[in-house]
Amino acid sequence: MKAIVHQTYGLPEVLEFVELEKPTPKDNEVLIKIRASSINAAEWYGMVGLPIARLGGGLFRPKDIRIGTDYSGVVEAVGKGRADFKVGDEVFGAKHGAYAEYVCVEKIVIPKPQNVSFEAAASVPIAGLTALQGLRDFGKVQAGQKILINGASGGVGHFAVQIAKAFGAEVTAVCSARNVEIARASGADDVIDYRKENFTLGNQKYDLVLDVAGTHSWQEYRRVLNPEARFVIIGAPKGNRLIGPLAHVIKIKLGSWRASQKATFFVAQFNIDDMNVLKEFLETGKLKPFIEKTYPLGETAEAMRRFGQGHAQGKIVLTM
Numbered sequence: 655m656k657a658i659v660h661q662t663y664g665l666p667e668v669l670e671f672v673e674l675e676k677p678t679p680k681d682n683e684v685l686i687k688i689r690a691s692s693i694n695a696a697e698w699y700g701m702v703g704l705p706i707a708r709l710g711g712g713l714f715r716p717k718d719i720r721i722g723t724d725y726s727g728v729v730e731a732v733g734k735g736r737a738d739f740k741v742g743d744e745v746f747g748a749k750h751g752a753y754a755e756y757v758c759v760e761k762i763v764i765p766k767p768q769n770v771s772f773e774a775a776a777s778v779p780i781a782g783l784t785a786l787q788g789l790r791d792f793g794k795v796q797a798g799q800k801i802l803i804n805g806a807s808g809g810v811g812h813f814a815v816q817i818a819k820a821f822g823a824e825v826t827a828v829c830s831a832r833n834v835e836i837a838r839a840s841g842a843d844d845v846i847d848y849r850k851e852n853f854t855l856g857n858q859k860y861d862l863v864l865d866v867a868g869t870h871s872w873q874e875y876r877r878v879l880n881p882e883a884r885f886v887i888i889g890a891p892k893g894n895r896l897i898g899p900l901a902h903v904i905k906i907k908l909g910s911w912r913a914s915q916k917a918t919f920f921v922a923q924f925n926i927d928d929m930n931v932l933k934e935f936l937e938t939g940k941l942k943p944f945i946e947k948t949y950p951l952g953e954t955a956e957a958m959r960r961f962g963q964g965h966a967q968g969k970i971v972l973t974m
């Protein structure tokens with residue numbers, strides 16, 4: 655099968671389009687013929703080999719050369735122990751090595767909603783789970799709350815706007831002018847162009863800020879937080895070469911140490927229950943992925959280069 659691998663760490667040039675052996679499912683696995691996958695920061699950091707990521711992934715070179723996580727596709731074979739899927743089922747989920755034509759999956763696999771394309775389904779897992787868990791579990795979002803999403807038009811951000819609306823919140827989206835339409839189409843009640851206006855200098859106060867872009871200091875963010883507000887750190891610019899976005903996390907945690915507002919950072923967790931929540935959002939039209947562009951698998955390096963610029967409009971998707 656065709657797959658993307660990287661033998662070393664580095665910029666997208668390290669990605670190779672190669673032939674690998676087609677996997678065979680174990681008794682507890684299903685073999686999926688992948689139709690689409692998508693790009694996330696997880697793959698970016700795994701590819702460049704951020705020192706902190708190398709601790710688990712291989713110090714000098716990747717232990718596992720495969721890459722990719724989100725997928726959608728069709729079940730091609732099922733292990734003896736799997737009665738829950740049959741050949742031909744359309745599914746989506748997450749599994750390491752998804753930038754490939756096939757993957758064997760045990761855990762994160764659920765039926766794909768009939769009403770969405772393979773491309774749309776493959777854009778959801780990591781970014782959707784991050785938005786859902788950030789808002790619901792760490793932000794404790796409530797209907798009627800005023801929420802600000804800083805970085806509202808990329809993969810995580812545009813899903814966060816839609817999910818916050820599904821929870822009944824009033825959403826202010828921060829993005830650049832060219833993405834105002836995406837933010838509005840996602841349901842944002844108000845949109846702030848960060849190039850024209852610094853929202854941290856405004857008079858509006860928020861009950862919850864979802865910090866996807868990580869572009870301000872705690873002192874600045876704090877000005878727009880209600881006394882009991884929650885502040886959820888999702889990400890930050892790719893800048894710091896040693897610890898990446900964790901530099902921003904540490905600064906915010908230190909700055910907010912004695913504050914009345916709670917600042918939290920989390921790493922999204924895969925689980926079937928939350929995948930099913932996202933599936934229902936897709937089925938009911940509450941979640942509508944916006945896809946900037948789809949690239950064939952062989953052009954993954956180009957897609958990754960585009961993602962690395964940090965200005966994706968919605969999701970960047972690969973097709974097989």
Ligand SMILES: NC(=O)c1ccc[n+]([C@@H]2O[C@H](COP(=O)([O-])OP(=O)(O)OC[C@H]3O[C@@H](n4cnc5c(N)ncnc54)[C@H](OP(=O)(O)O)[C@@H]3O)[C@@H](O)[C@H]2O)c1
Binds near residue numbers: 811
């Ligand atoms: N904690 C977790 O579990 C988790 C999981 C997934 C991702 N993340 C993190 O979340 C972040 C976003 O990931 P993503 O996949 O959504 O990336 P993405 O698709 O590249 O989106 C980044 C967005 O940030 C916006 N942006 C850039 N500069 C900005 C600024 N100064 N002010 C406001 N917005 C700005 C961009 O909008 P414009 O084009 O309009 O500038 C772009 O839409 C990354 O830092 C990633 O590491 C964390």
